[in-house]
Every structure is written in structure tokens, then in C-alpha cells.
Amino acid sequence: MDSLIEDESDSDYFDDQNSGSEMQDGESQTSDDDDEISLENLKLNDDSTRKSSYSSSSGMTWSSIPHRPTKTNYSNDTVEKAGLTEIAQDISSIEDAFICFMSEKILQKILIYSNLEYTQNIAPNEKIEEITMMELKAFIGLLLLAGLLGKSKTDLKCLWRRSPLESPIFKATMSRSRFQNIISYLRSDDKTTREERKRTDKFAAIREIWSYFQDNLQTCYTPGSDVTIDEQLLGFRGKYPFRQFMPKKPGKYGLKLWLCVDVDSHYVFNASPYIGRQPNEQRQTQIGAKVVLELLKPLYGSSRNVTIDNFFTSIPSAKELQTKNLTLVGTLRKNKPQIPIEFQSNKNREVGSSLFGFQDDLTLVSFVPKQNKAVLLLSSKHHDSQVDNKTGKPIVILDYNKTKGTVDQMCHKYTVKRGTRRWPLCIFYGMIDIAAINALIVWKAKNPQWNQNKKYQRRLFLEELRLALVSYLLDFRSKNSKFLNTDIQNALAIVGYPVTKNKLSEPNENSTQSKRKRCSICERSVDKKISTQCCNCSAFVCNEHSVKRIFCITCSK
Numbered sequence: 129m130d131s132l133i134e135d136e137s138d139s140d141y142f143d144d145q146n147s148g149s150e151m152q153d154g155e156s157q158t159s160d161d162d163d164e165i166s167l168e169n170l171k172l173n174d175d176s177t178r179k180s181s182y183s184s185s186s187g188m189t190w191s192s193i194p195h196r197p198t199k200t201n202y203s204n205d206t207v208e209k210a211g212l213t214e215i216a217q218d219i220s221s222i223e224d225a226f227i228c229f230m231s232e233k234i235l236q237k238i239l240i241y242s243n244l245e246y247t248q249n250i251a252p253n254e255k256i257e258e259i260t261m262m263e264l265k266a267f268i269g270l271l272l273l274a275g276l277l278g279k280s281k282t283d284l285k286c287l288w289r290r291s292p293l294e295s296p297i298f299k300a301t302m303s304r305s306r307f308q309n310i311i312s313y314l315r316s317d318d319k320t321t322r323e324e325r326k327r328t329d330k331f332a333a334i335r336e337i338w339s340y341f342q343d344n345l346q347t348c349y350t351p352g353s354d355v356t357i358d359e360q361l362l363g364f365r366g367k368y369p370f371r372q373f374m375p376k377k378p379g380k381y382g383l384k385l386w387l388c389v390d391v392d393s394h395y396v397f398n399a400s401p402y403i404g405r406q407p408n409e410q411r412q413t414q415i416g417a418k419v420v421l422e423l424l425k426p427l428y429g430s431s432r433n434v435t436i437d438n439f440f441t442s443i444p445s446a447k448e449l450q451t452k453n454l455t456l457v458g459t460l461r462k463n464k465p466q467i468p469i470e471f472q473s474n475k476n477r478e479v480g481s482s483l484f485g486f487q488d489d490l491t492l493v494s495f496v497p498k499q500n501k502a503v504l505l506l507s508s509k510h511h512d513s514q515v516d517n518k519t520g521k522p523i524v525i526l527d528y529n530k531t532k533g534t535v536d537q538m539c540h541k542y543t544v545k546r547g548t549r550r551w552p553l554c555i556f557y558g559m560i561d562i563a564a565i566n567a568l569i570v571w572k573a574k575n576p577q578w579n580q581n582k583k584y585q586r587r588l589f590l591e592e593l594r595l596a597l598v599s600y601l602l603d604f605r606s607k608n609s610k611f612l613n614t615d616i617q618n619a620l621a622i623v624g625y626p627v628t629k630n631k632l633s634e635p636n637e638n639s640t641q642s643k644r645k646r647c648s649i650c651e652r653s654v655d656k657k658i659s660t661q662c663c664n665c666s667a668f669v670c671n672e673h674s675v676k677r678i679f680c681i682t683c684s685k
Contacts, residue, residue, distance in 0.1 A: 182468035182485055188443075190468060190485030190492055194512045208430060210352035210392065212573050222589065223596040225571040229344045229563035234337055235264055241315040249313070259310055262600050266301050267310045268560060269597030271544040273297065275561075276590045280546055284308060296619035300605070301598045316552055330369055330403045334552040341559050342399060346426050349570055351390035351397045355427070356435040357420055358533035360385045362558045366549035370404035378540060383554055387562075388423040389533040391435070395569045396535060396562050398423045401555070416440035421448065428452045433509050435531040446490055446508045455509040457528050460492075462504060467492070473502035480520045484513040493524045538565055542590060564590065 182190045212219075219225050243258040250256060274280050277295065279287060287294060288304040298304075316337040317325075325332035361372065363379025372384045388398035400423055405412055412418075416439045424434060433455040441458035443466045449456050462472060471483055471494035479499055485492035491512075493505045507524045514523040542564070545557035568589045572578060579585050605612075606625040617627045 179470070182470050184466050184468045186465035188466045188487060190487045192484060192486070194484075194486050194491075195488075208350055210350055210390065212570060213348055213350060216348040216570055216574070219570065219574050221596065222567070222571055222592050225567040225574070226563060226593055226597075228348045228570060229341065229566050230268070230560065231340065231344055234340050234344075235261060237337060237340070238314065238316055239264060241317055241319075242310070242313050245315045245319060246309075246313040259313070262604060263302065263306070263310065266598045266601040267307065268544075269594040270298060270301060270307065271546075271557070271560060272542075272564060272590055272594040272597070274546075275542045275544040276587065276594065280543055290615055296622045297598065297602075299616055300619035300623050300625065301601055302605075311546075311548075311553070314553060314556070316556065327407055330406060331401060334555050338401070338555070338559075341563075345396060345398060345562075345566065349390075349393075349395050349397070349566070349573070351388075351395060351427075351432070352392045353431075354391040354433050354435065354531045355397065355424075356389050356391055356531055356533040357423060357437075357440055358387045358389050358535050360387055360536040360539055360558065362545065362554050364548075364551055364554045366551060366554075368551045370402060372402065377536075383551060383558075385558060386419050386423060387533070387535055388427075389535050391531045391533070393569050393573075394533070394535055394538065394565065396566055398426060399562065414442075414445075417442055417445040417448070420445060424449070424452070424454060427454065430454070433457060433531075435528060435533075437532075438504075441506055443490065443506065446506055450489060450508055455507075457507045457509055457524065457531065458505065459528070460504040460506045462502070467504065470494075471502065471504060473500055475500045477502070482513075482515060482522050484522070486511065491524065493522050495522055495525055535562075535565065542586070564593065567593065 180192050182192070184190070216225075216228055219228065239259060239261060242264075246258060247256065271280075273295065274282070274287065284304055284307065287298045288307075298307075316334045317332065322332055325335075329335055331338070361374050361377040361379055362383040362385065364371065364382040368383065370383075371381060373381055374384070384402040386400045386402065387396050389396055400419065416436075420434070420436060420440045429452060431453050434449070434457075436456065436458040438459040438461045441456070441460050442464065446456045460467070468485065471485065471492065473496075477496045479496050481496050483494040485494075489508055489511065491507045491510050493507070495503045495505070497503055503525070505522075505524050505528060507527075510524050510527070512523075515521065516523060516526055519526070539558070539561040542561075543557070544560050544564075545554065548554055548557075568586055571589065572585070579588055582588065602620065602623065602625045606620050607628050609627075612620075612627060620627055
């Protein structure tokens with residue numbers, strides 16, 4: 129949120145070349161080509177910026193005098209208070225906070241489809257060992273631990289090796305082969321009917337699970353008065369019909385998610401994947417505006433403000449949001465036909481100067497951060513020409529910098545994503561990352577005193593979360609598993625779950641542990657089943673030296 133506005137001063141900052149799809153039809157690009165204006169050969173006079181009104185090539189006129197010298201403020205009665213919803217009020221543990229988003233319904237669906245895939249691909253002579261809910265939660269817990277340790281990309285052999293440098297909890301929780309099997313057979317839909325569903329939906333392989341996850345995001349927490357539209361790139365280089373290339377992201381290639389994020393808490397309130405053009409669908413136009421309207425649909429009429437970047441911002445979208453009782457603050461691309469020439473970059477404009485244009489309930493700002501550069505912003509929240517006295521920047525720019533999202537960076541820091549060639553599994557990893565962040569926010573809202581003086585609360589939360597998810601399997605394995613080798617027993621003991629050995633039943637005084645005995649008289653080896661134990665001296669004797677199979681010969685005398 130503290131990113132500087134100058135970083136977005138170039139007109140190519142969020143160009144389609146950086147955020148577009150690799151598909152040949154170029155369907156991810158916005159179709160504003162017909163409305164673009166040429167920025168070449170612009171020549172402005174020194175007095176060109178000193179006007180009472182400015183006209184654009186589209187005929188839109190902007191006044192330099194504010195219509196009303198105020199900023200749109202909403203009372204507490206119109207903006208719903210941020211915080212937990214009734215559904216999340218019953219949270220009693222860190223695991224419950226996480227299950228609010230990766231719900232039991234989602235996990236149960238994954239179990240059904242994963243075990244179906246497992247039974248269809250198992251060898252005829254191989255023993256069937258279906259994945260249990262306990263193992264699935266422990267699997268997610270180990271993923272979170274690997275992400276916390278920064279070893280999401282580390283080879284599994286290294287995580288399970290016998291070394292003092294590796295955490296013993298991996299070996300204590302489950303075997304490496306079992307972990308690999310869960311990754312191999314993890315599914316989020318019925319593979320036998322996928323091709324039929326793909327005819328109408330490219331996202332069919334994980335659509336059902338994603339719908340449940342999206343509903344959970346919107347029903348557990350209420351965002352504050354300011355939200356922002358952020359984007360996340362899940363690194364992926366496998367086969368994918370709508371893979372994105374974004375050179376400014378660490379992964380560069382991958383799957384793009386658009387996120388609606390609460391500014392104050394960084395809670396992800398809504399998420400939508402970029403899937404390009406659906407089968408039998410026409411070429412998409414105005415993608416940015418459609419994404420904003422789709423993500424903000426649950427917030428219609430809530431009097432909130434949304435901060436967006438220049439990929440989404442346009443004057444028609446700002447007016448459309450006003451009809452939904454929502455305001456907008458965002459950077460604006462310089463090729464929009466509604467922008468007057470005076471607001472464009474010009475070497476004659478003074479560094480640090482600002483131009484303001486007002487039209488209905490919209491405010492257009494042009495700020496010069498350095499020579500021959502201009503930053504354009506559009507706001508339906510501000511209606512004045514206020515400038516900060518210390519920095520010399522317009523208040524619109526300062527508000528934009530305060531409300532910009534950073535969820536993508538938060539997810540990337542402790543990501544659980546491992547290398548895979550299956551894009552549904554990549555989306556599943558992204559869901560876990562988002563759920564872990566939201567779970568921390570919900571838990572802190574429920575328990576404000578929890579580690580409040582510590583700066584590394586997220587690390588502590590992830591440690592407790594992964595321990596809560598793996599503890600059930602650790603306890604079960606320490607009490608019920610047999611024939612564990614010494615390394616696993618030592619690992620279980622280190623993490624606090626020593627193996628419980630079954631005590632053998634103590635023999636009675638008149639019994640013996642050995643099945644075969646020797647006759648006390650002839651010292652021949654006899655079977656306990658066909659021998660006699662003397663009622664007087666308790667000695668075993670063979671049938672030849674017993675009297676009526678009650679006493680031995682010695683005692684009978």
C-alpha cells in the first residue's frame with residue numbers, strides 16, 4: 129500500500145503486452161482501439177494549461193472549477209461496519225478459522241473425487257488404501273509447513289531425508305510415498321464427465337470447488353469502506369488454454385486471479401480467475417470494466433470506494449459504479465479519448481504541477497512527477513483540487529497510494545505452491561494461500577489480544593495452523609501403527625507423539641509363557657496341550673508319569 133505513484137507513471141505500466149494472454153486471438157486485450165487517440169506530435173503552448181475548461185477529442189468538456197468543494201463522505205449508517213459475520217462468530221480455534229474457507233464440504237468433495245481417481249488407476253494386485261479426511265488435512269498442513277520454511281520448491285526426497293537440518297515432522301506425519309500418492313491422485317471433479325462440461329466451461333475441472341470457495345470468502349467477513357482490485361499470478365508453465373505472460377511478476381508465466389481485497393485488513397472478499405473467452409463466445413470487449421463489476425457485485429449499494437489501476441479504470445465504468453452507489457479512484461491510461469490534450473505529458477509543464485478537471489461527479493487529475501511525465505487519475509470520490517502542502521501531490525494521489533493492495537506479495541512470501549503440470553492443482557494451491565491469509569484476519573478479529581505485541585504474527589499463526597492440521601494423524605499413527613522403523617519412532621518422539629507400545633498380558637503364577645515344557649521326572653520335551661500340571665507341586669509331567677492326570681507320580685506317593 130506504500131508503493132509510490134511514480135512507479136505507474138509510464139503509459140506502458142499496465143499495457144496489454146504485460147498482462148495479456150498468450151492466446152493467438154488476443155482475447156485478453158481490451159478492445160479500446162477504436163477509441164484511442166494518437167499521442168504523437170502533441171504540441172502545446174505555454175498558455176495551453178491556463179484555461180477555465182478543457183475539451184477532449186471525444187467532445188467531453190472538463191471544467192477547472194470544482195462543482196462542489198468537498199469529498200464524498202458516507203455516514204456510518206450507510207457503510208456496513210467491517211468485521212466478522214454471524215457465520216464466523218463461532219470460531220474457537222485456529223483450525224476453525226481455516227475451515228471457514230477450506231470448508232468440510234470442499235474437503236469432502238476433494239476426497240470423493242480423489243478416491244475415485246485412485247480406485248480407477250490402482251493395480252489389480254495392489255491393496256486399496258483410500259485417502260482419509262485425516263490424511264487430507266495433514267497433507268495441507270505439511271504444504272503449509274513447507275511454505276513457511278521456504279521449501280515449497282524443495283525436492284520431496286530432501287524433506288524426508290535423515291538429516292538434522294530437516295524438520296522431523298514430515299517423516300513423523302506420513303511417508304513420502306503416501307504424500308506423493310495424494311498429490312498424484314488429488315482431484316476436484318469427476319474426470320469421466322469433464323470433457324462434456326468443458327464444452328461450455330473452460331474452468332470445469334475445478335469450477336465446483338471454486339464456487340464453494342468463493343461463497344465462503346463472501347460470507348465470513350464484511351470489508352470496510354475501502355476495497356481495491358488486485359491481481360495474483362500463480363506461476364505455471366504447463367499446458368493451459370488461458371495462460372498469462374506478465375514480465376513484471378516473479379513467475380512471469382502462470383494463471384491470473386483477480387481479487388477484491390479489503391484495504392484495511394487485506395481480507396480477500398472475492399476472487400475471479402481469468403479464463404479468457406468461453407467456448408462459442410464472441411470476442412471479449414471491455415474486460416477490465418466487466419471484471420470490476422463482477423467482483424463488486426456483492427457490494428452493490430453499500431456506499432464503498434474501490435481503488436483500481438489503469439487496466440480497469442475508464443470513465444464509463446466510473447459512471448456505471450455510481451449507479452451502484454459505489455465510488456472509484458484509479459489511474460487512467462493516456463490513450464483514452466475523454467482526456468484533454470492539456471492533461472497529457474509535456475516538457476513545458478513544471479515538475480510537481482497539477483491540473484484538475486471536473487465533469488459532473490468525476491474529477492480528472494494530471495500530476496507531473498518528473499520532466500516530460502504525467503500521471504493521470506480519475507476519481508468519483510473527490511470533488512475538489514486540494515494538494516498536500518508537504519509533498520505537493522494532490523490528495524487524490526495520496527488516497528490512491530494508501531488504498532492500493534499488496535495481497536499478491538503476501539501470498540508469494542509463504543506460498544504452498546509446488547511444481548506441477550496440472551493447472552487445477554495449481555489453483556488448489558492458490559486457494560490454500562488465500563485461505564491462510566483470510567484465516568489469520570478472521571482469527572485476529574475474533575481474538576484481538578492474540579500475540580498483539582509481536583511483529584511476526586503470521587509466522588506464529590501458520591505454525592499453529594499446520595500443527596493443528598497434522599496433530600490428528602500424528603496421534604493416530606503413534607497409537608495405532610505397527611512395525612514403525614526406528615527413524616519414524618524417533619521423529620514421532622521429537623514432535624511430541626511417542627509411540628505407544630502394547631503391553632503383553634502378564635502370565636499367571638500357575639502358567640508359563642513357553643508352549644513346550646519338559647517332564648520333571650524323565651526330562652523329555654512334552655507339549656503343554658498333551659501334558660499334565662501337578663495340582664500339588666505345579667510341575668509338568670508327561671502322561672506316563674502322571675496319576676489320573678491330576679498328580680505326578682512323586683506327589684501321589
